[in-house]
Amino acid sequence: MTKMTGAQALIESLERQKVDTIFGILGGAILPVYDALCGNKKIRHIQARHEQCAAHEAEGYARASGRVGVCMATSGPGATNLVTGIADAYMDSVPIVALTGQVPSSGVNTSYMIGRDAFQEADIIGIVNAITKYSYQPRSIAEIPEMVNNAFYLASSGRPGPVLIDLPKNIQAGTADIEFTNKINLRGYKLITEPNPQKISEAADLLAKAERPIILAGGGVIMADASDEIIQMSDLLMAPVATTFMGKGAFPETHPLSLGSIGMHGNPAANRLIGEADVLLAVGTRFSDRATANLNTFAPDAKKIHIEIDNAEINKNIEVDVPIVADAKKAMKALLKATSERLQKGEGKAWTKRVREAKEQLSPLLKDRPREVVPKHLLFALRELLPENGIVTTEVGQNQMWSALYFRALKPRTFISSGGLGTMGFGFPAAIGAKVACPTRPVVDIAGDGSFIMTEQELACSVIENIPVTVIVLNNSVLGMVAQWQRQLYDRRYMAINLGKSPDFVKLAEAYGAQGFRVGSVEEFQKAVKTALSSKITTVIDVPIGSETDVVPFVPPGCGLPQQRGDY
Amino acid sequence: MEPGKSKVISVLVENKPGVLQMIANLFRRRNFNIESITVGPTEQGDISRMTITVNGDEKTLDQVVKQVAKQIDVLKVGELEQGNFVMRELSLIKVKVKDAKERSDIINFVDVFRGRIIDVSFDALTVEITGTPDKIDAFLNLMKSFGILELARTGITALARGTKSIRIDG
Numbered sequence: 001m002t003k004m005t006g007a008q009a010l011i012e013s014l015e016r017q018k019v020d021t022i023f024g025i026l027g028g029a030i031l032p033v034y035d036a037l038c039g040n041k042k043i044r045h046i047q048a049r050h051e052q053c054a055a056h057e058a059e060g061y062a063r064a065s066g067r068v069g070v071c072m073a074t075s076g077p078g079a080t081n082l083v084t085g086i087a088d089a090y091m092d093s094v095p096i097v098a099l100t101g102q103v104p105s106s107g108v109n110t111s112y113m114i115g116r117d118a119f120q121e122a123d124i125i126g127i128v129n130a131i132t133k134y135s136y137q138p139r140s141i142a143e144i145p146e147m148v149n150n151a152f153y154l155a156s157s158g159r160p161g162p163v164l165i166d167l168p169k170n171i172q173a174g175t176a177d178i179e180f181t182n183k184i185n186l187r188g189y190k191l192i193t194e195p196n197p198q199k200i201s202e203a204a205d206l207l208a209k210a211e212r213p214i215i216l217a218g219g220g221v222i223m224a225d226a227s228d229e230i231i232q233m234s235d236l237l238m239a240p241v242a243t244t245f246m247g248k249g250a251f252p253e254t255h256p257l258s259l260g261s262i263g264m265h266g267n268p269a270a271n272r273l274i275g276e277a278d279v280l281l282a283v284g285t286r287f288s289d290r291a292t293a294n295l296n297t298f299a300p301d302a303k304k305i306h307i308e309i310d311n312a313e314i315n316k317n318i319e320v321d322v323p324i325v326a327d328a329k330k331a332m333k334a335l336l337k338a339t340s341e342r343l344q345k346g347e348g349k350a351w352t353k354r355v356r357e358a359k360e361q362l363s364p365l366l367k368d369r370p371r372e373v374v375p376k377h378l379l380f381a382l383r384e385l386l387p388e389n390g391i392v393t394t395e396v397g398q399n400q401m402w403s404a405l406y407f408r409a410l411k412p413r414t415f416i417s418s419g420g421l422g423t424m425g426f427g428f429p430a431a432i433g434a435k436v437a438c439p440t441r442p443v444v445d446i447a448g449d450g451s452f453i454m455t456e457q458e459l460a461c462s463v464i465e466n467i468p469v470t471v472i473v474l475n476n477s478v479l480g481m482v483a484q485w486q487r488q489l490y491d492r493r494y495m496a497i498n499l500g501k502s503p504d505f506v507k508l509a510e511a512y513g514a515q516g517f518r519v520g521s522v523e524e525f526q527k528a529v530k531t532a533l534s535s536k537i538t539t540v541i542d543v544p545i546g547s548e549t550d551v552v553p554f555v556p557p558g559c560g561l562p563q564q565r566g567d568y
Numbered sequence: 569m570e571p572g573k574s575k576v577i578s579v580l581v582e583n584k585p586g587v588l589q590m591i592a593n594l595f596r597r598r599n600f601n602i603e604s605i606t607v608g609p610t611e612q613g614d615i616s617r618m619t620i621t622v623n624g625d626e627k628t629l630d631q632v633v634k635q636v637a638k639q640i641d642v643l644k645v646g647e648l649e650q651g652n653f654v655m656r657e658l659s660l661i662k663v664k665v666k667d668a669k670e671r672s673d674i675i676n677f678v679d680v681f682r683g684r685i686i687d688v689s690f691d692a693l694t695v696e697i698t699g700t701p702d703k704i705d706a707f708l709n710l711m712k713s714f715g716i717l718e719l720a721r722t723g724i725t726a727l728a729r730g731t732k733s734i735r736i737d738g
Contacts, residue, residue, distance in 0.1 A: 129590060130597050134640045154640065187736075188582060188643045312634035315627070 001179050006141040007036035007172040010099070013148035015042050016180065019070050021436055022099075023048050023057040027074020029120060030101030032172035046436065046465050049457040051078050053429035055085020056455070058096045060433025062089075063416045064391055064443075066225070068155050069433060072099040076120030079166070080127065084423060086162045087131040091420025092246060093219065095160035097151050100124050102137065104170035114168060124166050133161035137168065141176035146183055153184045158191045159310040160223060192311065195326035195334050203281070203305040203322045204338035210279035212351045213239040214302070216262065219246030219419070220284015220309060220328050222412040227251065229332035230283065236340055239281070240355045242270035244291045246419040247284070249409035257355065260363065260408075263291045264555045265401035268362035268568050271553075271561040273355060274299050281335075283307045284328045287317040288420065297560025307331045363568045369522070373545055375402035375474055377522055382444065382472070383408050385529050390442045391434045393417060395427040395451030397481035399474045401551040403446045405568070425454030431469040432462050442470070442533045449475040449499055459512035462538040470532040471540045473505050476547040484550050489557075509540035518542040574603055575629050576655060576726050578734045579618040579636055580644040583609060587641045591618065594639065600624065600632050604657075604723030615643065615736065619655075619725045646734035648726055655726035659704045660686075661695045664715035674714060681707045692717060700724075 004012075010033060014022075023046045026034045037045055048054035051073040058069030073082050079100040089096045103118040112118045125135050134154050136147050151163040207213055215237075217230050227250050234241045234257050241251040242259040251258055260267030262274055274280070280302040285291065292298040295318065306313075306320040307328055314323040324331050366380045379402060386392070388410045394400040394417040409415035416434060418426035431445040445452075452473050462469060483497040509516030514537055517528040525543060532539035552566025581587045588607055595602045603621040610617045622632050629647075637645045648655075665671050674693055678685060683697035697707055701724060708716065728734060 125586065126589070129586075129593050186640065188640050190637065310638070312631070312638045314634070316631060316634075 001177040003175060004178050005032060005036065005173060005175050006138070006144055006167070007032040009141060009144040009176075009178045010148065010167070010172070011036045011040060011043070012180065013145045014070065017068070017148065017152045019043055019068070021046060021061060022070045022072050023054040023061070023433065024072030024099075025049075025051050025054060025074070025078060027078045027101060027120070029075035029103055029169050030072065030078070030099075030167070030172070032169065033072070033099070033101070033167065046467075047461060048429070049460050050455065051081035052084045052425070053455050053458045053461070055082045055096065055098065056088065056423070056426050056429035057433035057436070058098075059085065059089050059092075059094045059426075060393060060416060060430030061437040062095050062433075063430070064413055064434035065437035066413065067095075067437070068152055069094070069096040070099065071096060074101040074120065075103055075124075076122045078120075079124040080122050083127060083131070084421075086128055086164065088418055088421040088423045088426060089162040090131040090133070092418065093160045093223065094162065095155040096162045097155050098162060098164045100164060100166045101172070102166045102168045105139065105168035107170050124164065128164050131162070132164050135164040135166065137166040138171050141171055141174050142178060144171075145178060145180045146185055149182065149184050150186055154186065154189065158189075159220075192325050193309070193327040193330060195307075195324050195331040197334070199322055199324045200331070200334045200338050203324060203335055204342050206279050206303050206305060206322065207237060207281065207335070207339045208342035208344070210237065210239075212276060212278045212354075213237050214274055214277035214280055214299075215239050215241045216244065216274070216280060216282040216285060217241055217247040217250040218244045218283060218285025221247055221250040222284075224284060224309070224328035225412070226283065226329040226332050227412045229329060229336060231255070232336055233281070233332065233339070236336065236343065238352050240273060242267075242274055244285050244288070245404055245417070248404065249412045249415040252410045253408035254410060259355075259359065261404050262561065263404075264293060265404055265551055265553070266555070266561065266564075267405060268553050268564055269358045271555070271564050272362055273358055275562050276354070277302045280304045281307075282320075283332065284309070286310075286313045289317075292318065292561070293555045294558060294560035297562055307335075371522055373521060373525070373543065374549060375399075375545065376406045378472070378474070378525055378543060379403060379406040379446070381522055381526055382446075382529060385526060385533065386442060386444065389414060390444065391416065391431070391438060393427040393431040393434060393443070393445045395445070395447045396422045396424045397448050397451060397479065398476070398484065398549075398551050399446050399448040399451065399480075401481070402474070405551070407446070424451040428452060428455050428469075428471060429458050431471070432458060432467050435467050435469050444470045444472060447471050447473045448480060449473055449477060449505070450479040452505070453503070456508065459509065459514050459538060459540075463513040468536055468538050470529065471538070472529070473540060473542050474545055475505065475542050476545050476549065477501060478547045480547070480549070481551070483547070487548070487550070488554075505540050505542040509538070514538040514540060516540045516542065518544070520544070574621050574623050576648040576653065576724065577620050577622065577633060577636070578646045578648055578726060578728070579620060579642060580610065580734065580736055581616050581618055582641040582643065583614050583616040584641070587616070590639060590641060591620075591636065594635060598631070598635055600628065606723045606725045608725070619723075621724060643736045644734055646728070648728060652732070653726050653728045655700060655724045656698055657701050657704055657722055657724045658696065658698045659719070659721045661697065661708065661711055661716060662718040663693050663695060663711050664717050665691055665693055670714060674711070677707070677710050683707070
């Protein structure tokens with residue numbers, strides 16, 4: 001037992017969780033925690049310029065490293081500004097812990113207290129109820145160590161997600177005898193990680209007999225570190241692998257059996273072949289509407305095996321034949337063993353031939369080096385310049401879907417994008433978080449002008465905190481994705497999409513102390529990227545592109561994956 | 569189960585603040601249709617039992633159970649199978665009384681339904697009646713002709729029959 005303040009107990013508990021970074025912005029109601037952090041050598045505090053970005057930075061950190069990301073804000077507006085980032089983490093199952101200050105739960109001044117509509121009071125626990133895995137508000141100082149253990153365990157285990165701890169100021173500032181513990185007390189947390197052997201056996205029977213097997217790898221594969229097992233299964237069955245958007249990077253996209261990602265803006269070969277499969281092995285995916293498109297035409301002839309850690313995802317969107325609720329890595333290991341025992345080699349030649357054909361015809365590789373400044377060429381060029389382990393984040397909209405289509409991710413945790421919530425402004429702060437987690441690897445945010453402007457103030461954070469990243473602004477002077485929808489689905493009735501030529505992104509970068517380049521050709525782009533990657537400061541590369549460039553192919557809303565329009 | 573049918577689930581939860589909000593919020597955001605919900609302590613003081621009547625098709629109800637079970641403060645969810653559980657609802661009904669004949673008619677009905685008169689005034693009677701929702705509905709139908717001044721229903725609470733229980737250790 002040691003006598004200390006709640007704030008000190010919090011910091012020591014975070015240290016025990018091996019937290020090395022907190023992204024945050026201080027304020028009145030979180031001052032005791034900042035005071036306890038003052039002079040701390042183990043935890044680096046990175047000062048964001050908006051709390052939403054602090055949360056996205058924690059997400060980028062978590063998604064690049066696999067560790068829990070931590071963000072912190074004061075009460076009221078500080079806490080509510082975190083909300084978008086927390087919602088984003090919830091949708092994409094990102095392990096973050098958000099710490100918020102709160103007005104006191106009791107005190108001498110009874111008008112400055114929870115429930116009295118005090119200055120900068122917001123019921124953040126009530127607000128985040130629907131977008132957190134769990135949230136805590138300690139009632140006593142002594143609860144803090146176990147609460148922190150619980151929060152980190154919940155955030156990182158099972159299906160990961162955000163957990164919030166709301167800290168009343170009197171709990172931070174007050175003193176108590178603290179006993180640190182490794183105890184976790186969560187009797188209601190139902191975690192199933194071991195696969196049911198009966199289901200593994202049923203799944204292996206299906207896979208061993210499959211003539212046209214296909215593997216669909218979702219974001220859960222990356223979280224469970226099960227990429228190797230996916231590759232082994234693909235090799236074993238000679239089965240092509242498609243990923244969901246969140247699964248991008250789970251399977252090397254240069255592998256002969258890689259089909260790229262499925263979905264509304266999926267790779268044509270993936271969208272086509274998933275409809276031809278007789279057995280679908282889906283791993284760590286929630287079958288989002290953007291991935292499956294119209295459910296009636298999603299793999300209609302396939303027997304479906306679904307490996308998923310979250311039982312509530314089983315039969316939620318897609319009815320499956322063999323559900324396996326388990327950790328993806330454990331389930332895949334068991335399934336590999338069971339399938340190889342049953343497999344009779346020497347079949348499946350016709351399917352392999354069909355896969356090769358479909359890829360050549362539907363998703364041809366870029367063989368020559370065109371000079372046109374279009375996203376496809378830029379993203380192929382970027383891939384050549386980035387090392388295998390280089391990290392790409394994206395914003396949301398056309399930039400994101402072009403990246404999904406044309407940027408080939410080779411390793412898990414190297415492609416980081418806001419999949420579920422679709423948060424514009426995510427990519428840049430996520431890139432900063434990723435760079436903090438992986439300081440020796442290059443980090444590039446593929447942005448649009450509309451998205452980048454939503455969080456560009458973090459240039460100040462990246463420059464002052466010395467976190468150099470590269471931002472590529474595919475600048476079409478419009479909110480491109482909605483413009484595309486207005487063009488195609490609303491008869492060109494353009495409304496509220498024009499961004500004009502403001503700001504000048506080169507000057508903007510320079511104003512923050514970063515460097516900016518504007519490029520007009522693929523060669524200039526390559527040169528600028530090379531310079532950026534070897535620079536010690538953040539670089540913004542402004543690439544003007546046509547304002548009416550569509551993302552194609554495209555599955556119109558309501559249609560099924562086979563009804564994709566447009567060439568790759 | 570056909571669409572539009574109701575199902576009763578029994579949920580054991582941590583007895584702490586915010587849990588009812590969490591469950592109510594879950595039903596709203598997942599677009600589940602909640603017909604009634606009752607909450608009260610169990611034989612273990614730190615655990616409450618919620619009895620929730622939900623309405624929906626089989627797929628929806630499967631999702632309800634899974635989503636409820638997923639909540640950290642939910643310790644156990646059990647579906648109460650048709651015919652295999654006992655359920656009761658309590659209702660208080662204030663009925664208008666015109667004259668002595670009406671009063672004796674109402675008292676007769678209350679006897680038949682094994683209810684009790686718990687408050688009497690010159691122009692009203694308050695009746696307590698316990699039973700299945702169907703029984704209460706039938707009684708209310710009879711009372712309509714006299715005029716119902718006020719009505720309060722608790723919603724149903726239920727337990728599995730026999731020794732079969734929904735407990736955290738079972």
